[in-house]
Amino acid sequence: MKLYKKVETITQIPWYYLAAIDQYERSVRLARRDLPKAEGVIGIYYRPEVWAGLTNPNPSEENPAVIQFFNGMGVDGDGDGKASLKSDEDVLYAFAHYLLSYGVDPDNIKIGLWNYYHRDRTVGIIAGKAKIYRHFGRLDLDKRVFPVPLYSNHSYRSTWGDARGWGGRRIHEGTDIFAGYGVPVRATAYGIVEMKGWNKFGGWRIGIRDINNTYHYFAHLSGFAKNLKVGQVVEPGMVIGGVGSTGYGPPGTSGKFPPHLHYGMYKDNGITEWSFDPYPHLAQWKRMERIELRKAKK
Numbered sequence: 001m002k003l004y005k006k007v008e009t010i011t012q013i014p015w016y017y018l019a020a021i022d023q024y025e026r027s028v029r030l031a032r033r034d035l036p037k038a039e040g041v042i043g044i045y046y047r048p049e050v051w052a053g054l055t056n057p058n059p060s061e062e063n064p065a066v067i068q069f070f071n072g073m074g075v076d077g078d079g080d081g082k083a084s085l086k087s088d089e090d091v092l093y094a095f096a097h098y099l100l101s102y103g104v105d106p107d108n109i110k111i112g113l114w115n116y117y118h119r120d121r122t123v124g125i126i127a128g129k130a131k132i133y134r135h136f137g138r139l140d141l142d143k144r145v146f147p148v149p150l151y152s153n154h155s156y157r158s159t160w161g162d163a164r165g166w167g168g169r170r171i172h173e174g175t176d177i178f179a180g181y182g183v184p185v186r187a188t189a190y191g192i193v194e195m196k197g198w199n200k201f202g203g204w205r206i207g208i209r210d211i212n213n214t215y216h217y218f219a220h221l222s223g224f225a226k227n228l229k230v231g232q233v234v235e236p237g238m239v240i241g242g243v244g245s246t247g248y249g250p251p252g253t254s255g256k257f258p259p260h261l262h263y264g265m266y267k268d269n270g271i272t273e274w275s276f277d278p279y280p281h282l283a284q285w286k287r288m289e290r291i292e293l294r295k296a297k298k
């Protein structure tokens, strides 16, 4: 946070955008095998030739004047006379310096991000993260909770990859949590509502993107929490809807199967998005929440 604030002071690029870009890149590096893992505090990655300048014969160039001559991204942020990929401050300042050529208001930042990533989804994800960081004013947003209250009567088991009980031949991409009709469904993470609406299969659904580029998908809801909007920032435990049995027909169709929450998780790696098994995560969140509740009682 100190580094984000410092670069904000110098460049006027809001700290929450810097934090959002950094967190986006860190998550992408964790999800991909073709990128080296981050060594410093800052997670932003530049290919050496992008840092040094594409036509620079020396891809490990650290002389800021030479890098500038070859139009590289590298700059000297920490004032040691070198533009080094090993310096967190140089790495972060270089991105801010790049954005600065577009401007410091959200629209210009978005244009800068688009010209850098050439991917609408990435620009949207980063803007969402910036909104989340700005809303909470802090970086520590890792808390998770189980999607239905622990005291509610519910059951779930690992069904990853099973044939679907209802809805055709696609494999089952998620975990079904069986509970009573109308049992509250809660946001499991700090995030932003990316999608809310009807789909023929999933019924009333909500999609929430967290700060690790993970998309949490809630389907077959009985309805939505009042005033819940796309673009809204949520936190773990916030009620977003109710367990239901909607889906498999035109809007409003329900009752074709017992009420349950279909919970899915999807990971974005900057290129594509894929689903992974939520079951181990659900089990862990439940354990963690139980421990927290016990602590609170003491």
Ligand SMILES: [Zn+2]
Pocket (backbone or CB within 6 Å): 172, 174, 175, 176, 261, 262, 263
């Ligand atoms: Zn399901």
